[in-house]
Amino acid sequence: MSAVPTRSVWTPGEVGRVAEPVLEIKNLSVDYGFDANPTHVLRDVSLTLNRGEVLGLAGESGCGKSTLAYAATRLLPPPGMITGGEVIFTDRSGDQVDVLAMSDRDLRASRWQDMAIVFQGAMNSLNPVHRIGRQISDALLAHLPNMTKKESLERAADLLDMVGISPDRLRSFPHQLSGGMRQRVMIAMALALDPQVLIMDEPTTALDVVMQRQIVEQIAELRDRLGFSVIFITHDVSLLIEIADRIAIMYAGEIVEEAAAQDVYRRPRHPYSDALLHSFPPLRGPRRELGGIPGSPPDLAKRPSGCPFRDRCAHAFDACPTVHPELVTPAVPGDDPRRQVACLLHDPGAVAAAGFTPVPVPVELSVR
Amino acid sequence: MTAPTQGRTEHGEGAAQDAPAQTPVLQAVSIRKHFPVRGFRSKKVVHAVDGVDLELYRGRVVALVGESGSGKSTIARLLAQLMPLTDGTILLNGEDAKTTGRAGFRRYVSKVQMIFQDPFASLNPVHTVRYTLTRSLKIHRGRLGGDELEKALAELLDRVNLRPASRYIDKFPHELSGGQRQRVAIARALAANPQVLLADEPISMLDVSIRLGILNLLRDLRDRLQIAILYITHDIASARYFADRTMVMYAGRVVESGDSESVTQDPKHPYTQLLVRSAPDPDDLDARARGARGEAPSLVTPPDGCRFNPRCPFAVDACRSELPPLLDVGVGRKAACWGYSDRPDRPQLGSVLDAYGQRPTIDVEVVVRADADIAAAAGQEDPR
Numbered sequence: 066m067s068a069v070p071t072r073s074v075w076t077p078g079e080v081g082r083v084a085e086p087v088l089e090i091k092n093l094s095v096d097y098g099f100d101a102n103p104t105h106v107l108r109d110v111s112l113t114l115n116r117g118e119v120l121g122l123a124g125e126s127g128c129g130k131s132t133l134a135y136a137a138t139r140l141l142p143p144p145g146m147i148t149g150g151e152v153i154f155t156d157r158s159g160d161q162v163d164v165l166a167m168s169d170r171d172l173r174a175s176r177w178q179d180m181a182i183v184f185q186g187a188m189n190s191l192n193p194v195h196r197i198g199r200q201i202s203d204a205l206l207a208h209l210p211n212m213t214k215k216e217s218l219e220r221a222a223d224l225l226d227m228v229g230i231s232p233d234r235l236r237s238f239p240h241q242l243s244g245g246m247r248q249r250v251m252i253a254m255a256l257a258l259d260p261q262v263l264i265m266d267e268p269t270t271a272l273d274v275v276m277q278r279q280i281v282e283q284i285a286e287l288r289d290r291l292g293f294s295v296i297f298i299t300h301d302v303s304l305l306i307e308i309a310d311r312i313a314i315m316y317a318g319e320i321v322e323e324a325a326a327q328d329v330y331r332r333p334r335h336p337y338s339d340a341l342l343h344s345f346p347p348l349r350g351p352r353r354e355l356g357g358i359p360g361s362p363p364d365l366a367k368r369p370s371g372c373p374f375r376d377r378c379a380h381a382f383d384a385c386p387t388v389h390p391e392l393v394t395p396a397v398p399g400d401d402p403r404r405q406v407a408c409l410l411h412d413p414g415a416v417a418a419a420g421f422t423p424v425p426v427p428v429e430l431s432v433r
Numbered sequence: 434m435t436a437p438t439q440g441r442t443e444h445g446e447g448a449a450q451d452a453p454a455q456t457p458v459l460q461a462v463s464i465r466k467h468f469p470v471r472g473f474r475s476k477k478v479v480h481a482v483d484g485v486d487l488e489l490y491r492g493r494v495v496a497l498v499g500e501s502g503s504g505k506s507t508i509a510r511l512l513a514q515l516m517p518l519t520d521g522t523i524l525l526n527g528e529d530a531k532t533t534g535r536a537g538f539r540r541y542v543s544k545v546q547m548i549f550q551d552p553f554a555s556l557n558p559v560h561t562v563r564y565t566l567t568r569s570l571k572i573h574r575g576r577l578g579g580d581e582l583e584k585a586l587a588e589l590l591d592r593v594n595l596r597p598a599s600r601y602i603d604k605f606p607h608e609l610s611g612g613q614r615q616r617v618a619i620a621r622a623l624a625a626n627p628q629v630l631l632a633d634e635p636i637s638m639l640d641v642s643i644r645l646g647i648l649n650l651l652r653d654l655r656d657r658l659q660i661a662i663l664y665i666t667h668d669i670a671s672a673r674y675f676a677d678r679t680m681v682m683y684a685g686r687v688v689e690s691g692d693s694e695s696v697t698q699d700p701k702h703p704y705t706q707l708l709v710r711s712a713p714d715p716d717d718l719d720a721r722a723r724g725a726r727g728e729a730p731s732l733v734t735p736p737d738g739c740r741f742n743p744r745c746p747f748a749v750d751a752c753r754s755e756l757p758p759l760l761d762v763g764v765g766r767k768a769a770c771w772g773y774s775d776r777p778d779r780p781q782l783g784s785v786l787d788a789y790g791q792r793p794t795i796d797v798e799v800v801v802r803a804d805a806d807i808a809a810a811a812g813q814e815d816p817r
Contacts, residue, residue, distance in 0.1 A: 125640040125641060125642055126640055243728050243729075244501070245728055246728075273500035273501055273667050274500075274667070274668075274669075274708060274711045274712050274713075275500065275707055275708060275711045276500075276728065277711070278711040278713075300640070300641050301641075301713065302641075303713040303714065303715055304713040306713075306715035307713050307715060330715050340642065341641065341642065344641050344642050344644065344645055345641070345670065346645070346648075346670045346671050346673065346674030346675075347670065347714075347716070348669065348670040348673060348697060348709065348712050348714050349698070349714060349716060350716065352673070352674065352694070354649075355645050355649075355674070356645060356646070356649070357642055357643055357644060357645030357646045357649075358642035358643070359646070361610040361612060361613075361640075361642075361643065362640070362642075
C-alpha cells in the first residue's frame, strides 16, 4: 500500500540535520479583549523552529494557529494582546534577539528581512492599483536604501522568475493574474530580502488541488535552494504530512501533539490527532465509514477545566475533567524521545498525583 | 413515503446499469450558459457552461468535481433556475421544466432545493431558526399552524440530527456553530419535501472535523428519503466517499464521468489523472504528479479543440483543432479525450506521472526579451 518505508522504532541520529533553533517561542500567552475578563486564546505555548525545517501547524479554525504566528511576529491586531512569553530569533551569525522586546525601529528593520509572512488571501494582500513590479521593488527599496530603482526592478524580475512567473509580468496589475500566480507573487515578495523564517498562513486554501501542488512544490524547491525555515499553517493535515518535517497540532489554544510528520501520520498519540487524521475520506484504499469528530471545539471564553478535548474524546476517563494535561513524552516504549503529547493517557504520573487511577494507553494510540 | 428497495449493495457500481430503467428526476440536456462580458458594444461572452448533459436519479448522488471557475456552481444555479439558460433544456420527471411566472417557479423550487456553500451567509442573521424554518414550511406546505407547525418543526430538526429540537429552535444563527448552521440550512431545504437537493460545496466552509458529519447526514437523507443529490465539490476524495457517480468538469465542459470508484481509482482523461494525482495522499507520496505547469484557460476565448490541450502532455494536432465528444471508455464510463477514439491521428496517452516528471526548462528567449523590457521600463522611470 505504501511506498514510504515505515520506521518502527526510533533510532538516534536518524533525522540527520543538527537541530539549530532559528525561532524559539517560549511560554507565549495571548489574550483577546481589554476588559476585566479577557479571553485567554493562547496559554503558555512553546514551539521551536529549527534552521532549514518546515514546521506544520495544524488545527481547526479558532484553535489559535494564526494567532500564534501573528503574536510571534508582533502583527497581532487589537484586541489581541501578548500577555507573556518570549520569542527568541537567532540570526545567521548566532546573535539572539527577543522579538517581543524589540524597539519599533528595530522591528521595522527586522520584519521582511528576518521573518516574512505570506498571508492567507493573496487576492487581498496585493495593492490593486500598483503594478506588481513596483510593489516588489518598493519593499526592496525600503529595506535597502542604496539600491537603485533599476536594480530593484531587476531583482524583482529575478524573484518572479524564481517562482516560475515570466518576468514580463512585472508590468501587470494584480487583477491580470490568476489566483495561483498572485499567490506566487506573494511568495516572491516574501522572499525578496532573503529571510530566514517564512511564515505561511494557509497559503493554498483558496486554490484548487492542482495549483496547490504546484505552489507546495515551489516552496519545497526554494527551501532546498535558499535554506530558509518555514512555518506552514493549514487545516489540511494530509497536505502537511507531505511537506512538513515536523507537525504541531493545536487544539483550543494549546499544542496537544508535536512530532515528526511521519510519526504524526503513522503513530498518532493524542486522541485528537488520531481523530483529525480520520476526518479525511481517503482517495485510495478501502472505502470505509468515517464519522468525523462529534461535537464542536470549546468556546475559548468559557474554557472548561481539565483537558479541553475531553467532551469530544472517545478515550476520556475520570481524571480528564479535573487534571489539565501537560506536554510529556508519550508513554509508548520505543517512541522518539523528542516528540511530545498533552494527554493524560500518556501521563500516569500526573493522574496518580491527582488521586485518580491511571488508564493504560489504548491500542489505537500506541501503534508502533 | 415508501422507499423502494432497489439494489445498493455494491458501492459505486450499479448506477450505470440500472439507471436507464427509470426516468431521471432531473435531467439537463446539453445546457449552455454564456455570460456577456461588460463593455461598450462588447460582443464577447464567457463560456461558463458549454453543452453539459446531466441526469439525477432518485436516491443517488452525483458529484460534480472541478477547479474553481470550471462552471460547477453555474450548473447548480441553472438547475435551480436561478438564472436563465442560454441554450438547452431542463427536464423534471421527464417534462420540460421551463417555468414562467412566480407560481410556476415556486412549484419548481418546492421540488428542487439548494444548499449553499456558506451557512454564515445563507441564513438571515436577524431571524431565529424557528422563523427561517416556519417560512419555508408555510411557503411550500401551505397553511400550517399551532401543534401541526410545532410538530413539523421538531421533525425537521430531528431529521438533521439537531436534538433536542427545543434547544435549537429559538436560537439565532450567530449562536450556532458552522456545522449546526449548515444543518439548519439543510432542514430549511427539506421543509419543501424536495425530490432533488443541489448541494453547492456544502462542506468546504466548515471545519475539517465536522465535514464528515454533514456528508453522513446527506447520505442518510439520500437513503431514507430517496432524494436525488447533486454534490458539487473540488475535493475529489470526498466525491469518492459520498457520491455514486462522479462527473469531472474542466473549463465549462464535462471531461469524464462514471461511477465514483472507477473515476478516482482509474482516471481516464488526462485532466482527471492530474487531479487525482495532485490531491495530497500521504500513503502514496511517489505517485504524486510533480512539475505540472499551466492553469485553466480563459473562458472568454477558450482554446480550439479540447479545452485541456494547452496543459495536456499528450496533446497532438487533432486535440488542438477538434473538440472531442464524450467517448465510451468502459461500462457506464465516458471520457472526452481523442486518445480513446479510433482515429488514426489520435494522441498516445501515457502516465501523467512520467509526463510531468521532468520540469520544462525556463524559456531563455522570453527571459532575455523581458530583461530588455524591464531595462526600458526602468530607463523611462529613472529621470523622474
